[in-house]
Amino acid sequence: MTKIAFIVGEPSGDRIGADLIVYLRKKLADDLEVSGLGGEAMEAQGLISLFDIEELSIIGIGAIVSRLPQLMRRVSQTAKAVIEAEPDALVVIDSPTFSHRIAKRLRKARPHIPIINYIPPTVWAWREERAEKMRPYIDHAICTFPFEPEFYERLNGPPATYVGHPILKEPHLAPLLATPLGKRPPANPPRLVILPGSRRGEIDRLLADFGRTFERLNETLPGIEGVIPTLPRHRARVESEVFTWRHQPRVVTGHDERWAAFASADAALAASGTVSLELALAGLPMALAYRLDPVGYRFRHLITAWTAALPNFIAGHPLVPEHFHEIVRPEHLARRLERLLTDTPERRAQIEGFKDIREKMTIDRAPGEAAAEIVLDTMRRRAAIPNP
Template sequence: MTKIAFIVGEPSGDRIGADLILHLRAALGDDLDVFGLGGEEMARQGLVSLFDIEELSIIGVSAIVARLPQLVRRVSQTAKAVIDAAPDALVVIDSPTFSHRIARRLRAARPDIPIVNYIPPTVWAWREERAAKMRAYVDQAICTFPFEPEVYARLDGPPATYVGHPILSEPHLKPLLNRSLAGKTASASPRLLILPGSRRSEIDRLLADFGKTYERLCRTMPGLGATIPTLARHRARIETGIADWPVKPKVVTGEDEKWAAFANADAALAASGTVSLELALAGVPMVLAYKLDPIGYRLRHLMTAWTAALPNFIVGHPLVPEHFHEVVRPELLARRLERLLTDTIERRAQLQGFQDIREKMAIDRPPGEAAAEIVLSVLKRG
């Protein structure tokens, strides 16, 4: 029996972990035993989680500080469970604030157990020194962005391999990837996507400014429609937040509705994050904005990257505009979006860049299949 421990701290990692288990089981069959931390998707693949990972789904330095005692207890509990179980390998997925503490404790107690990090820390964005430190307790990194292996090699990190981003396996995205971006023109009655974030704190910090931006656009572009795709648990919050908007966007939940909105959109105003990659691959020109929590804002000097936008990292130049804190100004955001909602040089430049992103991220097999092969090779090496 091959026993593999998993440490996953949030829903996005849960989906990736479930996909990895699915492909590992395809190779190992009933000779696979999984345990550790995971969510609902991994539970469907047979993992019984040590506790509800919703406890770890936090963002921002302020939130981490507020819940530090709880996190410390969970680190000790989880590390002890993994060490006592003596697995054949440990796979940690994202959430480095939590998962890497488990990895370091396991390496200290059982240096013979190999450790794989699927979605390693974003050392290309901040705290580059983490890459070299990881060599002591990570045997292999599995990356979801094509530029990451070179970054980890340059920073003397653990061996790293690009397998493709999980979004490339999203069935709703595939029809959009097949649509040519060459000559894609704006609609006569343009549609705007408004994406204020996937967490409550992000929505609270951005929704009002996004509303003022949309109000200004509606004055200069009569007939402009807008859609806000969001998670079901945030729908009431969004609807309360837009109650006093002069023109109400349509609020949708569910994957089918989200991707239908992406397919019909001419441009997007979005919180900087993974959604920017989804928009790029779907061919939706965008303007990005973000506001950190108060403590994170005070620590912003720790950010060493030249950009926070994933599309910009992938193509290597400032393709999509970014706006942070004091520069999140509705008048500025609206003027940028006007240039993307009509056929301009800015719109064409983004679409050309999105085509480059598609080519750089192209893969010839599902990411989970390639990741499973890497985990199995690490197991064979011991």
């Protein structure tokens, strides 16, 4: 029986971990035992999690600092459990603040056990020195962005391979990818999708300014339609804010409704994050905005990236506009969006850039299948190294 331990710290990683387990089972003919830390999706694949990973679903330096004692207790508990389990391999997925501490402790206690990092740290965005520091305890990095392996090689990090982003498996995206970009002109009046973030802090810091932006757009583009897709747990918060707006967009929840909004909109105003990649692949011109939490803002000097927008990283140039902190100005955002909601050179330039992103992101097989092969190959290669 092959035993593989997993360390996952948030729901997005949980889905990726579950997908990986499915393909590992196929390749191992169900001769697989999984353990460690995961969420509902991985539990459905047979993993019994050490504790609820919701405890680890935090964002921003400020949140991490405030909950550091709790995190360190969980690190000790998890590392002890993984070491005692003596797995044939450890796969850590995202959440490097937590998961890499486990990886380091396992490498020290059981140096012969291979360790694979699925979704490695964003060294291309900040703290580049982390790449080289990973080499002693990470045997292979599995990347979900096509530009990452080059970064890890240049920064002397562990071997890295691009396998494709999980979003490419999204069923709602398939018909959009099959539709040639730029064929549909913007509606009159146009339709705007508003995405203030998936976490409470992001919503609190952006939604009011997004509302003022929408008000301004109603003056220059009368009749503009708006829709705000959000998570069920945030609906009440979003609706209470939208209720104060003179022009009120629809608030919707649910996965189907979210992708329906993407398919019918002409442009997007969004919090910078993974959603920007979804919008780019869907062919939806966008303006991005973001505000760090107060503690994170004090550490902004650590950010070394030339952009925070994933479409820009993939395209290799400033394709989509970004607005941070003091530059999150409703008047500025509204003027930018006017150019994206109508047939202009700015709109056409973004759509042309999205074609390049689609091409660069293309894969010839499922990300989970490619990742499973890397995990098993790393195990085989590591097994050839004699135990110390």
